[in-house]
Amino acid sequence: MPASPAVLLVSDHVDGCVHVVTVPDGEVVARLTGRHLSEHAGFLALLGGRTACVDDRRGELLVLDPFGDRLVEAAVPVAVPAEHLAGDPAGRRLAVTTGLGRNTEPWSDLLTVVDLATDEAARVRTRTGEPGVTLTGGQEPLVVLRHREPGALTVHRFADLLAAPPGCPPQLPGALLPLPDDGHGDAYDPASGRVFAATGEGVHRARGEGGGLTAEPVIPWEHPARGWYLRLDTRGPALWSTLRGGPTDPLRWPEWTNHAWRHDLATGRTSLSALGPGLVFRLAFARHHTAFTRIHPDGDELVLLGLDGTVRRVPLPAMDGAPGRGATPWEGVERRAVAASPGADWVAVTRGGHGEVHVVDAASGREVTRLRLSTPLHHGGHATLRTPADGAEGDPVGR
Numbered sequence: 001m002p003a004s005p006a007v008l009l010v011s012d013h014v015d016g017c018v019h020v021v022t023v024p025d026g027e028v029v030a031r032l033t034g035r036h037l038s039e040h041a042g043f044l045a046l047l048g049g050r051t052a053c054v055d056d057r058r059g060e061l062l063v064l065d066p067f068g069d070r071l072v073e074a075a076v077p078v079a080v081p082a083e084h085l086a087g088d089p090a091g092r093r094l095a096v097t098t099g100l101g102r103n104t105e106p107w108s109d110l111l112t113v114v115d116l117a118t119d120e121a122a123r124v125r126t127r128t129g130e131p132g133v134t135l136t137g138g139q140e141p142l143v144v145l146r147h148r149e150p151g152a153l154t155v156h157r158f159a160d161l162l163a164a165p166p167g168c169p170p171q172l173p174g175a176l177l178p179l180p181d182d183g184h185g186d187a188y189d190p191a192s193g194r195v196f197a198a199t200g201e202g203v204h205r206a207r208g209e210g211g212g213l214t215a216e217p218v219i220p221w222e223h224p225a226r227g228w229y230l231r232l233d234t235r236g237p238a239l240w241s242t243l244r245g246g247p248t249d250p251l252r253w254p255e256w257t258n259h260a261w262r263h264d265l266a267t268g269r270t271s272l273s274a275l276g277p278g279l280v281f282r283l284a285f286a287r288h289h290t291a292f293t294r295i296h297p298d299g300d301e302l303v304l305l306g307l308d309g310t311v312r313r314v315p316l317p318a319m320d321g322a323p324g325r326g327a328t329p330w331e332g333v334e335r336r337a338v339a340a341s342p343g344a345d346w347v348a349v350t351r352g353g354h355g356e357v358h359v360v361d362a363a364s365g366r367e368v369t370r371l372r373l374s375t376p377l378h379h380g381g382h383a384t385l386r387t388p389a390d391g392a393e394g395d396p397v398g399r
Contacts, residue, residue, distance in 0.1 A: 007066040012375040038082035043384035045392035054082035079110035085398030089137040089190035132186035151179035175212035185230030234394035237265035284340035289362040312365040335380035343390025352380035
């Protein structure tokens with residue numbers, strides 16, 4: 001692969017293609033075909049600009065190196081459909097949980113753990129559902145699963161899971177910490193050793209100790225809404241989420257309210273920034289900005305929150321097949337993915353169904369490149385932007 005200050009990986013999980021594009025010049029340097037990546041499990045940043053992801057059709061964990069001589073550095077069989085993906089802070093030990101896939105009820109209880117240094121992998125049975133996952137650090141990392149209905153954080157020793165015999169045996173947790181039933185959103189801070197889980201009450205936190213977890217006070221949302229997504233900011237000790245409020249009926253999604261929520265882990269202070277109505281979910285970190293996409297029938301936009309408190313709103317062209325009034329914003333509609341690297345000022349936003357990616361300079365709010373790819377990027381696809389030493393691997397949860 002040619003050297004580049006930044007490389008964008010764009011997955012079309014419907015058509016089964018991964019595009020590798022240099023930024024900002026927009027040169028497509030590689031395509032990985034026949035690969036249907038799990039959009040829900042997302043991309044997990046690893047050292048050296050590498051990334052891990054899961055091919056939901058072939059049932060493989062992939063390690064991709066867009067800066068190396070071989071794009072596919074490793075491929076390891078794992079259980080699918082992949083729900084969540086996480087690694088330990090060293091990026092050596094990984095875990096993949098399974099979820100619903102294209103089913104209406106939870107049916108799979110399989111968990112896969114992988115040691116990339118030894119090429120070992122094992123599958124065990126835990127509990128059906130849509131579990132989140134984090135891995136703690138140290139010589140003996142713990143695998144922490146976040147369950148719903150009933151809500152709980154369950155703890156397994158990674159070494160015990162990896163040593164499980166063949167046949168996907170059931171594994172009981174070594175420790176359990178109760179949670180509310182509506183958990184959604186996970187993070188882990190390697191610096192403090194704390195695990196975080198988002199619920200309607202706020203962000204629950206626990207510290208790994210002696211093979212178990214010790215609960216600490218809940219971080220309140222300080223707003224009537226709640227966050228369904230949680231992310232560690234590798235640029236500083238902070239957690240981010242998007243708080244969604246308004247009517248619970250998904251048919252009224254254009255009326256949803258959205259606020260960027262940031263909690264400073266060093267000072268304990270929380271700040272809120274209004275993003276506007278409509279559909280806002282995932283976010284991305286550029287060098288000096290946090291990026292959100294907002295979809296609304298009256299017009300879409302990229303919202304850039306500067307670390308200096310500035311707010312830029314960049315209008316985005318409409319998508320054919322975009323969510324409309326009177327229908328849900330998820331089923332059979334086009335959406336947008338957003339990607340950025342804490343080592344660069346570029347922000348990439350997909351235009352679902354059009355095969356386009358807008359590359360924006362966050363410092364100026366100006367679109368510098370519009371990529372036109374060979375697949376339509378239905379449902380918005382998924383994307384990640386890396387530079388070789390951007391430190392994004394400091395967040396060890398797939399996004």
